[in-house]
Amino acid sequence: MNNLIYTVIPADPSIFRSETIQRTDADGSVWFIPTDPANSDYQAYLATLAANSAPTAQ
């Protein structure tokens, strides 16, 4: 999928909230993704992070 925008929603212990990832799709729909390694949306998020942090050839 293309044109995905990710936002990290940090944990907030004061209201017992865990960290989640917010993904906004090209069609405007918003998804909230748990930080579960078995969740394929989270896997895609991690893959995007890895791709964006990979060093580029000089």
Add this chain to the structure above:
Amino acid sequence: MSRAQLTSTVEQNTGGAVAPFVAGKNFLANGGFDIWQRGTSSVNPSANTLLADRWYMYFNAGAATFSQETSNVPTGYRYAMKIAQSSASALQLLQQTIETSACLAFAGQNITASALVATSTGTVPVTLDVQYSTSADAGIGGTYTSATSVASGTNTASTTYSKAWNTVSIPSTAKSILFRMLANPVPAGTSFYITGIQLEIGSVATPFSRAGGTLQGELALCQRYFTSIASNSSAVYTYYGNGFFYGSTGAKLFFSLPVTMRTNPSLSLVNPTSMQLQYNNTNQGVVASGTGLDQSNGQTVGMFVNVSSGVSVGTACIMTSNAANTAIQLSAEL
């Protein structure tokens, strides 16, 4: 009733009659396109998005509309997938992944893919490709290798439905399966139709059977991967969950899922501004930004829901909608 088949032409002659409709024979969910939780039409869908449950869509050129077909269907079926190619000649693709726990039985076996296919005009070559990965639960983004075909049919779609089939040999190291149906090329102005997709152990394409055995079983199977809790189509109040205000504009809610999902699901609200938090007979707050997922475990889901107006901390509330176009969607797709 028919007898079990030992080969494509020889029926088993011992053990009595065997019904072809057997739950669990078909390893592909929603092969008869009974379940459409996301909707029934998608125009020019992005690559590897879903419409009919469990089926990833793709086309590589021009413009295409994927939709539920109810008229041009084979005898004995209610639905098919129609892919209308309105411009440019293109490859059309439907894909489904099978998780490791469900497909380990394929390892070292011959398995057969089959489907009923048709076109609106002319002929279109069809490929039923079965790929495997040696990684567990490789998913749609995994790396796969095509399994070797040991026998196949003619596999050309024409204006009357015919069965395409392909038998492949799966290596003993396989841990994940990706099934791919490729119609290529589909000329501009041609619609391609497909239903009755099946993947089974053995070298014979037997009559189609729902993976879940029954309509309810098929729905439950699909809900393992995606669940849509949608508002009443007649726009009568739908109740999504209940909870309490932990702050003056923030509430925590929870609801239970109809089926235990594959893993902790992602959550999306469809048209959240048409949802409300009702906290007494006369007052309610429209769902506002900041709403999102709290916790989920595949069986229950907790949400943070914000409203703009102030409410006393500790006040109980229920999440409702009086519109026909709202839904809470949960995805644990592979």
